[in-house]
Amino acid sequence: MSASSAVQQLVLYSYWRSSCSWRVRSVLALKAIPYEYRAVSLYTGEQHSEAFKTVNPAGMVPTLLVPTKDGKHETLFESLAIIDYLEQTHPQPSIYPTDPIQRAKVIAVVESIVSGIQPLQNLGPMNKAAEFAGGSKAKAVEWNQYWISTRFATLEGILQGLSGRYTVGDQLTLADICLVPQVYNALRYNVQLDSYPLIKRLYEQLLATEECIIKAKPENQVDSDDFKERKLAGY
CATH class of the missing domain: 1.20.1050.10 (Glutathione S-transferase Yfyf (Class Pi); Chain A, domain 2)
Structure with missing residues (x-):
């Protein structure tokens, strides 16, 4: 449960039955964006562990790690914020009408x-x-x-x-x-x-x-x- 290694592509911390994570996974699939899946168990409380808090101090999924040019990464959380980022960086196919x-x-x-x-x-x-x-x-x-x-x-x-x-x-x-x-x-x-x-x-x-x-x-x-x-x- 560490983000210390260099992030080469998007990394999604998710839980299989998290509806918030499902939203993000759907957008990633729709836009055909490759990513690494890292499971976080909500029922065992793994999201509250010190290890995960080093990834996301908010202690929640979904969490998305975005690689940066300097070899580090940015951490995004909250499903709609993550989805907005994905829409901005991968606008097609869009998840919104043009009107x-x-x-x-x-x-x-x-x-x-x-x-x-x-x-x-x-x-x-x-x-x-x-x-x-x-x-x-x-x-x-x-x-x-x-x-x-x-x-x-x-x-x-x-x-x-x-x-x-x-x-x-x-x-x-x-x-x-x-x-x-x-x-x-x-x-x-x-x-x-x-x-x-x-x-x-x-x-x-x-x-x-x-x-x-x-x-x-x-x-x-x-x-x-x-x-x-x-x-x-x-x-």
Whole structure:
């Protein structure tokens, strides 16, 4: 877990089931950007280790190391910041529409997912919800189900006026790349999608047809076979 050696290409610190990391992996795949994958176990708390803190003091994934001309590297964190860097440095294919209004709508959908839904499923909030419920893991799962269902109901209504073939219009965008991991999380916590037919249709279509999202899905990552970790948290 060291970044002391010279970074020759992009290095992504990731965890297989991290939805934030899935977003970044999808963009890397879409733009065909080569990178080295380094796994960080969230369930064993590896992100809080002193070794990883030397890589990223924030102690989170995804973290991207970017090589510099002087043989060193820059460290980027937060999925949307990393994705913005990738879009700026590898603009094609773009993850945004060219029309400014449509671009703004994509960003609005992205924010509704990235800020309004996904953070509530992080291990920290879930563990705290369980703690407030007397240590009940079931109550923590109910917490997730409530917030996902409530926010999905709102998102379903929003997408009625935005979606075409894809989440916003007829072009694959960052909205799609953020939607899929969130729906994956919803299914993981047994949220039924029948009440959200548009979200369900988009999810199933994207996960079946978009190679960049398929390549980046959790089960296709090198650290996905560590099933022991899934049992440690009790979820």
